[in-house]
Amino acid sequence: MRLEDLTLIKPAPTPGDTSWFTHDRFGMFIHWGLYALGARHEWVKSHERIPTEVYDKYFRHFDPDLYDPTLWADAAKDAGMKYFVITTKHHEGFCLWDSAYTDYKSTNTPYGRDILTPMVDAFRSRGLRTGFYHSLLDWHHPDYTVDNCHPMRDNADYIAGDKDRDLNRYVEYLHNQTEELLKRYDPVDIIWFDFSVGASDRFPGKGKEVWHSEELIRKIRSINPNIMIDDRLQIDQDVKTPEQYMPDGWYTVNGVPVVWEGCHTFSGSWGYYRDEQSWKSVDQLLKMLIDSVSMGGNLLLNVGPTGRGEFDERAYKRLRGIGKWMKRHSRSIYGCTQAPLEFECPRDCRYTYNPETKRLYLHMYSWPFGKIRLTGEVAEHVDYIQILSDASEMRFSYNAENRTVDIPLPVYKPLGADIPVLEIFLK
Numbered sequence: 001m002r003l004e005d006l007t008l009i010k011p012a013p014t015p016g017d018t019s020w021f022t023h024d025r026f027g028m029f030i031h032w033g034l035y036a037l038g039a040r041h042e043w044v045k046s047h048e049r050i051p052t053e054v055y056d057k058y059f060r061h062f063d064p065d066l067y068d069p070t071l072w073a074d075a076a077k078d079a080g081m082k083y084f085v086i087t088t089k090h091h092e093g094f095c096l097w098d099s100a101y102t103d104y105k106s107t108n109t110p111y112g113r114d115i116l117t118p119m120v121d122a123f124r125s126r127g128l129r130t131g132f133y134h135s136l137l138d139w140h141h142p143d144y145t146v147d148n149c150h151p152m153r154d155n156a157d158y159i160a161g162d163k164d165r166d167l168n169r170y171v172e173y174l175h176n177q178t179e180e181l182l183k184r185y186d187p188v189d190i191i192w193f194d195f196s197v198g199a200s201d202r203f204p205g206k207g208k209e210v211w212h213s214e215e216l217i218r219k220i221r222s223i224n225p226n227i228m229i230d231d232r233l234q235i236d237q238d239v240k241t242p243e244q245y246m247p248d249g250w251y252t253v254n255g256v257p258v259v260w261e262g263c264h265t266f267s268g269s270w271g272y273y274r275d276e277q278s279w280k281s282v283d284q285l286l287k288m289l290i291d292s293v294s295m296g297g298n299l300l301l302n303v304g305p306t307g308r309g310e311f312d313e314r315a316y317k318r319l320r321g322i323g324k325w326m327k328r329h330s331r332s333i334y335g336c337t338q339a340p341l342e343f344e345c346p347r348d349c350r351y352t353y354n355p356e357t358k359r360l361y362l363h364m365y366s367w368p369f370g371k372i373r374l375t376g377e378v379a380e381h382v383d384y385i386q387i388l389s390d391a392s393e394m395r396f397s398y399n400a401e402n403r404t405v406d407i408p409l410p411v412y413k414p415l416g417a418d419i420p421v422l423e424i425f426l427k
């Protein structure tokens with residue numbers, strides 16, 4: 001078969017511009033809010049059923065004196081990340097920017113300043129695109145009614161107060177703040193809403209009807225037609241967002257491959273969690289990035305900064321480790337996607353493929369003894385092979401009868417590549 005006749009999966013078209021997104025592949029998620037002071041998960045208010053008047057202790061003590069978003073932007077850029085998504089407001093309802101629609105914002109805390117503007121400026125000045133995570137849930141707004149996730153879901157007196165709450169007034173607030181953010185920080189590249197709550201026998205759910213999702217999407221696209229919108233308004237738009245798990249293949253909707261992005265944490269929490277110890281290794285994190293791209297997806301990897309405004313040293317260590325690999329291997333990530341379906345991938349390996357440069361990347365999760373063999377259709381297209389990290393040639397032998405390419409391997413894997421990659425030039 002000719003190279004151009006091989007089967008390449010392409011995602012369904014999207015309303016917004018996803019061309020940069022499916023090229024850049026790798027972004028930084030940042031979960032930061034008052035919950036960083038609780039330092040035990042961003043859902044601490046819900047998990048511990050904390051009333052707002054008690055939770056306000058975090059508002060009264062929010063003073064991230066070491067906050068310097070240029071350090072955050074440098075860390076993201078050096079790790080090879082090409083966009084960032086910041087929680088403008090998480091479920092707790094606290095806003096990182098000087099919103100005209102609420103007093104529950106960073107400018108009214110002891111810190112006294114707008115958090116968001118300097119962050120957007122710092123990341124944009126380093127060439128990263130801007131994403132806003134905005135919570136649909138709001139455990140602080142007076143008109144937000146009780147649901148299955150609400151901190152007051154077991155408080156009968158609070159629940160009884162729902163009769164005086166006007167959820168539509170909250171939804172108007174949600175729409176107003178969305179417009180405020182998109183106009184003030186235009187052009188925002190991604191708006192990442194989260195999430196729609198299921199119904200139970202105790203409480204109604206909150207989904208696209210409650211959010212007035214169709215109207216909100218129309219407003220958003222009237223401000224920025226190219227913006228990407230996620231799927232958690234319960235109306236699929238530009239990107240599907242599998243969370244904390246790795247799909248088995250290219251993410252599909254009704255059997256059709258779509259633009260998708262897996263979002264993951266370093267540890268077991270999105271928000272800063274001081275005592276949580278399940279931190280993934282650099283090797284695991286790199287394999288999550290490679291696996292995602294090998295299936296045509298993106299990876300959005302989360303940092304939860306501390307109450308002083310710093311990235312956790314454990315996060316910095318992992319970001320530096322990722323950046324060390326990306327420095328010599330980002331060619332196998334940026335502009336790459338799933339390899340042609342006809343290409344069989346050797347055991348313990350992952351392919352990514354750049355259709356523009358016609359280069360195939362073989363990521364070797366283990367280093368076999370003696371040789372590695374490429375079989376079938378791929379063997380017909382090998383023109384030249386090098387180790388990506390140092391551009392050292394890898395000689396090979398092609399057997400036309402068996403349709404195989406054998407690549408002799410040195411006993412030891414090359415230095416400077418925790419996960420070695422062979423760059424295979426195709427013809």
Ligand code: JFZ
Pocket residue numbers: 042043194195243263270
């Ligand atoms: C949501 C948030 O609750 C969480 O704090 C974080 O921001 C994450 C990125 O998004 O997590 C979810 C959302 C939806 C479900 C589960 C976790 N769900 O529908 O099962």
